[in-house]
Amino acid sequence: MARVLVIDDDAQIRALVVKFLEKAGHTASAVSSAELGLAALRRRETDITLLDLEMPETSGLACLAAIRGDPALARTPVFMVTATPLREVVIRVARLGVQGIVIKSDNWIPGLVAQVDKFAASDPTIALPDAPTPSPPPAGARSAAPAIAAPSAAPRTASAAAIGAVEGWLPPDIHPSHGPMTDERAMETLRSLKPIIARSELLDAMLAETVSVRALRPAAQQVLALTGRAESSMHAVVNAIRQDQALSLRILRMANSTLYARGDRVDNVAKAVARIGLAQIRSAVLSVSVLDAFGSFSGSDAFRADWFWEHSTATGTLAMRLSQACGHTRDHCETMFTAGLLHDLGRLLYAEHLPEHYPKVVQTAERLELPLETVETRLLLVNHADITDRLLRHWNFAPTIIAPVAFHHLSVGNIKSTAPRAADDVVPLALANRLAHATLAGSSGNEVLYPIEDFVDHLRLDAGKVATLLAGASAELADLRVNMLMHSGEPGREYIDSVRERLGDARPLTLALRPEIDPVSIMASALRGGAPCQDPNLVTLRIRSPHERVAAKRLLDEAAATSGDGGTGGGALPVLVVGDGRSCLLQDGLLGDRTVRQVTLPRSVGRLLRDMRELAGVEHAHV
Helix, strand or coil, X not given: CCEEEEECCCHHHHXXXXXXXXXXXXXXXXXXXXXXXXXXXXXXXXXXXXXXXXXXXXXXXHHHHXXXXXXXXXXXXXXXXXXXXXXXXXXXXHHHCCCEXXXXXXXXXXXXXXXXXXXXXXXXXXXXXXXXXXXXXXXXXXXXXXXXXXXXXXXXXXXXXXXXXXXXXXXXXXXXXXXXXXXXXXXXXXXXXXXXXXXXXXXXXXXXXXXXXXXXXXXXXXXXXXXXXXXXXXXXXXHHHXXXXXXXXXXXXXXXXXXXXXXXXXXXXXXXXXXXXXXXHHHHHHHHHHHHHHCCCCCCCCCCHHHHHHHHHHHHHHHHHHHHHCCCCHHHHHHHXXXXXXXXXXXXXXHHHCCCCHHHHHHHHHHHCCCHHHXXXXXXXXXXXXXXXHHHHHCCCCHHHHHHXXXXXXXXXXXXXXXXXXXXXXXXXXXXHHHHHXXXXXXXXXXXXXXXXXXXXXXXXXXXXXXXXXXXXXXXXXXXXXXXXXXXXXXXXXHHHHHHHHXXXXXXXXXXXXXXXXXXXXXXXXXXXXXXXXXXXXXXXXXXXXXXXXXHHHHHHHHHHHHCCCCCCCCCCCEEEEECCHHHCCCCCCCCCCCEEEEECCEEHXXXXXXXXXXXXXXXXXX
């Protein structure tokens, strides 16, 4: 049984939350302000605090800061409850540290109680009742989840899972004991596999169920449609919001929150929309809608929820910063953040609606060490971007969001030919996704390193500017990783730590003509925590095009001379050459007596780590 303190200025909400908590077997008390909440925390022991973000006078954010700043209260578990799931709010809350964020949406209270149950059950210091288990949520209710959902109980061991799920599916010689295969053999094997579900069956069944269960609220659909048209008036948007009492309440709370509060409190929707602005209203409605519809995802056999949301949030943040660097308007930058948040939504849909098929798709990609979207296209005949495209079109999302999501996996050349008019929208998101992969910021089940230089060149960004952008985003994403990924029980292993363990004792010295935007250098720096490479035991050499081969060879020779490595001969470090295609690779013997392995991108992270370990002659440290 947990002792729960509810801090909320709404008397009706306090009464309902207390009622549900007590019905679930907890002891609950409630107060109406931050000041009373702090006094209650200091006066009596509390296991868990549920704190409303939008409160008059002292806000929930200020209350949380006071809790974290008091040594006697600093370790108090806090769940933040809010009607304002905007990126800025999430980041400010994350920096102070919470166990989760719960969005006030339809039937959100049962979901909140479920999170309290889970946290209490995992904490040995909280005495749980022996008898009744918590009452289930009402039929049809969806749990409100933190903006970045809690992970599954334990990390999946990819190789073991892959062996079990694809046994009898892949040819007998495709087995870990037979060692790695060539790119050609992997693609040949994939082409030999038959699709596991008909395209029409997949689309009809999955999208029909998703649309019926997760249709956007009518008022939200109307707001999105109106704000997507330049000729729409603020009066029309206000009238659309007024149709939905819950949406109206969220907008009012948002306008009076610490994020937007200026002067007197607003008391009607028209004033709230005027204060926030039409562009921000659209962003808010989009965020609320996504979290209402998909925030309850808590992981699957295919991938972990915390890694999924970390990757999505990182991609959105990087896409927004890239748009800022390109000089786009604030509205466009916020749109790119939303596109990044949504870009891998199709994989979540696959995990939920194809629980028997999709783990096999993910594990086949792992075993063949191919990009997941390539395997999706073969085995499901539709990749996750196509699924998301269809869903967003049904929901009447703006083309400036749909096009980047639909084409984010294409190369720059294919983007220009497939969506020439949308290229300037698509490329920032595509680059952001590839940078998120390179910085190892979470994972949606696709562990692949992609080339990024062509995308930077298309946007006409200076390589040094991209490095500065990554450094700035890194601090923001670290806050999200450390604080927003806090969850019940023992913390799960972070994605970057799982990669670091697989690298073992390999210590690559990365060389590239433009190291700031070399994906291998970016990944290696992330694994080292930004520190310089000490005592390297191999070298990676990045070559983007055939024209770079001579300059890259010179770069390697200069590094060898500087390090005293000797250039050639027995003392030379082994070299992993990473090209953008076979035409980029070096001729045999050009590097003398060095041990050389030449590979191309895209390449799976696991395979690249194995290349490094084998060249360095170190054992795999991952258990």
